[in-house]
Amino acid sequence: MPDPVLRLSRFTRRFHGPAAPPVLDRLDLTIPAGEFVALLGRSGSGKTTLLRTLAGLDPVTEGTASLPARRAVVFQEPRLLPWKPVWRNVALGLPGEAAVTRQRALAALQEVELSHRATAWPLTLSGGEAQRVGLARALVREPELLLLDEPFAALDALTRLRMQSLVGELWQRHRPAVLLVTHDVEEALLLADRVLVLAAGRLVEDLAVDLPRPRRRAAAAFDTLRVRLLATLGVDENGHDATARAA
Numbered sequence: 001m002p003d004p005v006l007r008l009s010r011f012t013r014r015f016h017g018p019a020a021p022p023v024l025d026r027l028d029l030t031i032p033a034g035e036f037v038a039l040l041g042r043s044g045s046g047k048t049t050l051l052r053t054l055a056g057l058d059p060v061t062e063g064t065a066s067l068p069a070r071r072a073v074v075f076q077e078p079r080l081l082p083w084k085p086v087w088r089n090v091a092l093g094l095p096g097e098a099a100v101t102r103q104r105a106l107a108a109l110q111e112v113e114l115s116h117r118a119t120a121w122p123l124t125l126s127g128g129e130a131q132r133v134g135l136a137r138a139l140v141r142e143p144e145l146l147l148l149d150e151p152f153a154a155l156d157a158l159t160r161l162r163m164q165s166l167v168g169e170l171w172q173r174h175r176p177a178v179l180l181v182t183h184d185v186e187e188a189l190l191l192a193d194r195v196l197v198l199a200a201g202r203l204v205e206d207l208a209v210d211l212p213r214p215r216r217r218a219a220a221a222f223d224t225l226r227v228r229l230l231a232t233l234g235v236d237e238n239g240h241d242a243t244a245r246a247a
């Protein structure tokens with residue numbers, strides 16, 4: 001197995017003081033270099049809290065974390081600076097001479113098929129284009145760990161499909177380790193090597209997705225895993241609370 005790029009040990013996160021119940025409770029998590037991991041969990045289960053910690057935006061106060069130096073995050077909204085053209089948003093903060101960083105930004109935009117919008121203003125982009133700029137801005141940093149926080153959630157269904165396959169292609173080409181936070185069981189199964197489920201502060205499922213790529217939603221084995229993950233999440237086929245109905 002490749003060396004781990006990320007290792008969390010007994011990681012615990014509380015808000016509202018040391019006596020408050022933890023949102024994340026003694027989590028152990030190791031991600032090998034190059035692995036694509038998806039993280040599922042109901043709303044409020046702590047997915048974003050975990051991702052923010054891995055991004056270095058929140059401190060580790062209980063437990064230990066070993067994180068790679070090169071990390072990049074793509075959020076649900078691309079958070080572009082509207083007063084800078086697209087390529088400058090991608091180049092922002094890159095070390096090196098201006099001509100070199102510009103070249104790197106343009107190459108990253110080419111990877112996300114957005115060269116033709118390099119000099120556009122962010123406010124003139126569609127939602128899907130803006131999110132691709134967000135991806136380019138992450139990729140240009142050549143991250144060892146790419147953190148994706150529901151990056152497709154705000155997109156229409158067709159754009160989401162296109163973005164999912166683009167992320168799959170980029171991952172195959174560059175092979176960063178990825179942690180994708182998502183609500184979408186199918187998205188997790190289309191993309192990930194491993195799917196984790198978070199509930200009540202713990203990882204309650206760690207499922208290897210041993211299906212050939214590209215994945216096919218229509219495959220029987222795909223459906224078996226989908227049903228299993230929905231059961232772990234406690235929702236039925238229509239997204240209703242299966243535990244409440246059973247009670």
Ligand SMILES: Nc1ncnc2c1ncn2[C@@H]1O[C@H](COP(=O)(O)OP(=O)(O)OP(=O)(O)O)[C@@H](O)[C@H]1O
Pocket residue numbers: 015016023041042043044045046047048049050
């Ligand atoms: N800064 C904060 N201060 C206080 N409580 C917080 C803070 N951030 C998160 N929480 C609480 O921690 C819990 C987990 O929140 P988090 O946003 O990580 O969940 P999530 O799984 O990402 O939810 P969603 O799927 O709805 O985005 C929630 O109960 C939330 O209210």
